[in-house]
Amino acid sequence: MIVRLAWRSLWRYRRRTSITVSAIAVGTALAVFFVTMADGMYKKLIDEAVRMGAGYVTVEHPDYSRDLSIGLVVTGISSVIDEARRIPGVTGIKVLIQGQAVISTAGGSAGVGIFGIDPETERTVSPLADRIVDGRYLEGADERGVIVGASLAERLKLRPGKKLVLTTNDANGELVNEMLRVTGIFRMGMEEADGFLVQVPLDTARRIFGIGPDAATRVGLVLASPRDQSRVLEDLRRRLAGTEAAVLPWQAVMPDLAGFMAVDKGFNYVFQMIIMVIIGFTILNTILMSVLERTREFATLMAIGTSPLRLRLQVAVESLFLGATGTVLGLLLGGALSWYFQVHGIDFSGIYSDDTTIVGYAIDPLIKNHVTAGAFLLVGAFVLALTLVIGLYPSWRAARISLPDVLRSR
């Protein structure tokens, strides 16, 4: 009977209930849309950054993050790779040799970051291989091949086929020079890559830095889904326990990007909270109005034996119905919107240019939402909980009425 009374009481005032349900639905839909849009942006940003860098999970020397020295390498990487391959969800394994160098051409010289990579693996996991704007990407046979960023190429007047001299210190601290030939020029849209990064084949990097075949600066694991990160991380840590290798999440390897994500998510949550507060006041207003207008009804129910607790429960159930109806409609609406923009994306090129970056990482102006069950659960549970909490005050008010005063009035 409580359910029947609550449901019918809500729909007795159709217009007011409809407006409130619509407000909850629109607020919920907006929240779902913005959460999935932010998730989509973060996902793409993180995915490109980790694929270009050292994966979602990285194995490196325990001191490497502090020192970034070419001498701090992980040894026995073949067994690391074997262990990593056994973990479900790992779709790619990158072996990286990273160092610093100076490159010189007839046009000048510049300090660069060198990435020694396996071209075949890189083609399958990294976005960089698809961003060649002149020439071609590296191949395994390119013993002296190098690709450079567009800004760097412009500064040093480089183009495919041109030679450059790379000077650096090897793992033993000896000065080494290596002549390389440009095979291609890439443009990632971020100065940190386009003006600083060069890639060479892994074996070339080993030769330059004097690093053995079973060692590397980093081994990066690319995953089928970012959600697998914690599980893979823990699994690999267990498997590599006792070896001199640190197993780190991408957040530890790229703390600037992780920090930005945390701050941006915080702002995003504040924005969501503002929407929720507006929804909350709408719900409070509706339920409170409904309670204040129905004092005679509540007084009658109490006069004929309804306990205060039962009456409060009835008003709480009304709040629940209001919230649940609005939330379900909002999730459907927000889900449909998010799904549409997950497929088609939203083009923000009119707002920001192609080379806009976030803490050095390029963002694609075409942002696609990323729909997950987690976003729906988070928003749905929050709106429903908010509705129930807000419904507490009106339900408390409902049972605090003067029966004789109300029943006497006509």
Add this chain to the structure above:
Amino acid sequence: MNDMVKLEKVVKVYGHGATEVQALRGVDLALEAGEFTVVMGPSGSGKTTLLNIIGSLDRPTRGRVLIDGEDTTRLSASSLSRLRLTRIGFVFQAYNLIPVLTAYENAEYVLMLQGRRPDERREKIMGLLRTVGLEGMENRFPRELSGGQQQRVAIARAIASEPELVLADEPTANLDSGTAASLLDLMAQLNEEKGATFLFSTHDPQVMRRARRTIVLHDGEIAADRHGPAGDE
């Protein structure tokens, strides 16, 4: 016989200071189980306040109210709800039906709160609605019923659980004489067969004639209390 209701020096004051009104001024009253009593008096004499206090809808400013020996002034709100649910039936002058429930559901509500079985509830309520002349109108909402029909539903609701005490505030005020007579017959039958105690507040001579005891209130005090209908005065 046992006192079903007993009031000891009950005072009820509304307002404060200059706006203070004494609705009841030290009322002593005892109603035995099975009485069929009418309270009469001019407007503002305290009839409704007296019924509200006996029915535990209101608390006295001073004095004690005992229902079957239990002091209701000491009970919590939830205990009073329980008391009203199990022992008291109310008929209000303004009907006070629940607008979102049908005639049947309004009458059924108390039985449902009491935890009666659905088949028992259905049999009881359908019979009562037939008795009060509302057969075929079970599924109508209060807004679809006339004032008299609403009052009949209210009376059906009040007596459906066969309470020991029925308090009726001007129950026939909005009824035609024929309907009023049939409802009074029904209440008299419940009084005689089940021994339920009835206390009416009324101006209706038809109700007064049926009373076996008449209490006259004046300015919050009992001005007269005699056995027999008001017409014997």
